[in-house]
Amino acid sequence: MASSLDDGQIIIKNDWYQSETHIILAILGKHLSKEDCFIVFNKDELTIKSKFATGQSYTLNLKLSKNIVPERCSFKLLSSKLEILLAKTNAERWDVLERPLCKPNENSKCQGRNWDKLVNDMTKDDTEEDVNSLFRKIYLEGSDEVRKAMNKSFVESNGTVLSTNWKDVANDKVEIKPPEGMEWKAWNK
Template identity: 25%
Template structure:
């Protein structure tokens, strides 16, 4: 029975109780009828209010929530202990959303993070090719004030030089190469040129000073560069 039918039935009950009350002669009967009339009138008022609220909802349906778009998390920090590699993700107000909105999944060589509906956006990060395997069952997340902490459990207690094998390969690629058949002094000069080109002002001043001193020493038979 919907609200309209319930209201119709209660209105009929009120009319009949009014009619009975008019014809009742004994006080006890009158009191009983009055009490029942009050109860039915109260219930009728409640049903009418519910009917009005229902009508307002149907006339003004709530706006559909806007679909959240997804952004990539590109900034993070990491450090390590003997047992864990720790990744820090700074996300303002992340501690204010439901904990189930922060999802982290682990495999032996990767982890992925999805933070849903934070300030109208989803925040996502995936890291593949971890430097060493992790124990996904004992890895976990912590949600702190304005931060998500990813705890990757090491399978072996060895120090990580970087987070991923890709970073390691990149670092190795950037190292100056040394040709064993080449003149050692030429290799040293190539390395110094690279350090000079990439160094800051202080580094450049140090190299210039060492170079000047080495040229002076060459006049006296000492061709070693001293730093």
């Protein structure tokens, strides 16, 4: 299973396989820490809330096609993925991970899972917070010149320009450049 978003957010890839005793579900990508993974095992459902190392959070709720033994389930945080081990109630093979959203005799009324909605729900996060985190990281990890350029450009442009190149902003005042289609006005006028 692979999912992606059109708005530039990261791609989330999930995969699963099985042994005689377990279903192994992998959510690929570097995750923050085990403390940032909230996983609830129910006999016929799995709920995951976690964060990628980028800070992007996601939620996944699966209605399992067969029952599991919650007290024998576990998860591991590996360098490249979150691996979830679901203990089978018996050694039978699972054809699908999720149960159908309707009964077989209701096919005409049945709607499949909306994968676009699922991806959006999994990656729902405050984009502004992500951008602020990126700028904070650039500022904290940057050289003195990068920090000076960011401060000078932001202050002199009234928040409309953010430069990390000191050579570009060192000698002249940074002009106010509002986004295209917008007009800058002083707050007190």
